Amino acid sequence: MYAFYSLLVYIFYTVFKKEEEGEVLEGACGQSPEFKQQPDHVSMETGSRRRGGHTPRMGKRGWSRLSDSSSSSDSDSFSQSEEEEDCDGDLTMPAKTPLAAFLSFKQEAERRRASTVQLDVAEKVNESPLVAVMSHLLSFLEQYSHLQQLQQQAEQYRLQLRRHRVQHRRHMKALRTHYRQRLRDKSSIISSLEEVISQQSTPTGEGESVEASGGKAGLHSLVESLCGLQGERSQLRGELRLLHSQLEQRDMDRHAKVQAFQQQIDELKSCIEEREQELSRLRTASGATDSEKRVVCLSAENESLKHSLSVTQSLLQQLSVIPNQSSTVLMKENENLRSRVLQLENTLQQRVEQLSRLERQSEQLEWRRGEELRRRDERLKELQLELDKERSKEALVKHVTQTVEVESQATLRKLAESRQKNEQLTKKLSNQNERCKQLEEHLRRSDEVTCNLQHKIAAYEREINMLREQLLKEIGHLEERKEEAVKAAANCSEGQLQNLQDQFLTLQRRVSALPPSLRSMKTDYASLRTQVRNFSDFYGAAIKEAKKQITAAISEMSEANKDLLEKYRKEVALRRKYHEQLVELKGNIRVLCRVKPVLKEDQHEEGQAVVVTTDPHNESALMVMNKGKGRTFELDKVFHPQATQEEVFQEIEPLVTSCIDGYHVCIFAYGQTGSGKTYTMEGNSENPGINQRALKHLFNEIEERKDMWEYTVSVTSVEIYNEVLRDLLSKDGEKLDIKMNPDGSGQLHVPGLRVIEVKSFQHIKKILAMARRNRITFGTQMNQHSSRSHALLMITVQGIDLATGTKTTGKLNLVDLAGSERVWKSGAEGERLKEAQNINRSLLALGDVIQALRGRQTHIPFRNSKLTYLLQDSLGKGNKTAMVVQVSSLESNVGETLCSLKFAQRVCKVELGPAARKIESSDKIHENCC
């Protein structure tokens, strides 16, 4: 009994398990026993659903259309050739033709699908979810493979159709050529006959006419045969036409069939797509990912195991009388099953956790990716905006430059015209002056003549007076002698009297002889006096006339000049405005970079590589190679190693011009020791640098404006060494201090600093040489004559508008900074070390100022170093700044080069805002924001 029960339990369990497996397998191939047992119930329901749900799209409509077309073509084509009959007949005989085979196959597929669906439902009812899903999937796979087969068949049909069409075309072609050949033969026969007839109908002579009459019968027969042939020909033509129409009809039929087939194929395709979609839907429903599928499988397995366990347990309960041996077997089995269940549950749990972890991770990744994409998009947008801005800036610069060029050309033309006019007027004026001079010469000569005459007159008068006195004396003398003679006559003899009378007579004669000379002298004198009076009158009139003429000419000229001057003034103002706009568009802070050429003395080690390269197509890009990686820097302008001093100055020139217009400008050279700062700023005698060229430009510009403006240029030069300020233009080398100006203007001033007013360019050359001599330099490992201090050349340009009296004060600070080398690299020790540290400190302070300006901070730490304090009024807002960053292109200096370029890029981002012109009108300095 016991053995029987245990056997029964074992068999029951084994059957139960096998049944399950069998069900799964049978479900997969559509041969379920349940299905066989209850066919009506299940197939009725699912069959109707399937038929209604999945087939109708192409089904009835498509097939009816196809059969319609085929039947119509049948009726049309039965009267045609045999071949056609065969072709159309295929469609009406399903078992023989491919299309019929396709139809039967389709029906078969429909039937099989219906049965599969029935099976699905049966399985759904009776089986576990895993088995159901699996069977579902398998059934869909099967459907899918059927569909593919259908597709292949459709493809084959299409190929067959194509082949048929080709064959048909060939056949038609052959027929056409055959008929054409026949037609050609007939025509050639006809033409030969016509020829014969024409030959026979032409009279060729008497002898021949006899022959002709004899051959009339032959001719008749020929004509008859010709008529027959012509009839045959027309018959053939009719045949051909008929054939043509038949062909056309056939073509049309075929076309219709092809269309029907195409439609059928399309419908089949859409049906396949639908199935595929459904399949993918089901796939996702039953777990799209492998892990999900696995989870579903495991849970189904778990469920089935649980189920079997419960069944076994219930069985065990029922069979409590089962002997110990079998119960232990069962217990063991039970234990195994339990542990298996537990194991599976654990695995399931782990998988679920893993899955959730993976999901979280993927979510995080997705989120990060989204963030990254968003950030990139924003950056891209920013870059796009910057690019647009740059482009618009460039376009504006171009436009302004063009306008300025056009305007300046027009101004130059006007200026040339006005110069011509001026020249003419000047010529006129010089003529007048010449005349004036002649008149003045004349006047001078007349004055001289008058003077001579006056002298002569005075001499005459003196002579006359003398003569008169002599005469009076003589007369007195004679009178005395006469009295004496009278007295003597009274006393002496007649002879003596006679003698005396004679003497008297001679004396009288002499006296009478005297008056005519005296009279002539008097007339001479009077005429001379009248002459002098007349001459002075004439001279006065002439002078008056000349003056009149000169004033007329001057007024005429000044009238013409006034207009010109006004125009010129306007043009100059316009030019200045455009110039300022240009400078502002370029940016009130400009960063230029100059790459030092590789010199012999720089190559301490043999074969040092060049790591800095410039781009010939992009003059604002610079590439630095470091440890195999390239980094590109974008600055306002990059000068390649072969750039000349003049090219560098060309970029600075507009700023120098701004200084004359009353702006504060700061130009400084920055870079490591030996990178060429001093060369760029000071240069040498053959190749002067920015300092000399700027001053030369200043004086040229002042010379050009001298008609309207009066300028004074004053210069100071200082150096900052170890945070101590020293005057480079005085020999005592006294320490100086920076203080606030006591006048309350808020301006800085350095008491005791020597200010030199410069009159000419030659003068400035001497001043610059003196400053250079006084500057502190020492040799470092990097540079034989390293400048160990910051050198500042400060130029103040004060201008007065001659017309309006407006005053401007421009400042130009030209700064040659000390080298920004790393202390260890420059080989500094002791005093040199302290010096290097001070240099670095002040450069750091400069960096801080730049940083604060860049961040638009309210407090700018100008006072942190002497350098920044001194440059306060030229470095900050409203001013114009240019920095020339000097870099070495050698590999050994790449670290310094990168540092300098990074600093330059920071400076690039600073915005100083619109520049302000320092104008003084009506005794007050005010800033005129452009």
Ligand SMILES: Nc1ncnc2c1ncn2[C@@H]1O[C@H](COP(=O)(O)OP(=O)(O)OP(=O)(O)O)[C@@H](O)[C@H]1O
């Ligand atoms: N563009 C250049 N063309 C030719 N020679 C140059 C150029 N730049 C620099 N030099 C030469 O390199 C040497 C060092 O240059 P310079 O003294 O100007 O460097 P520096 O940066 O001022 O150094 P320091 O900071 O030590 O004063 C000089 O002999 C100078 O003539």
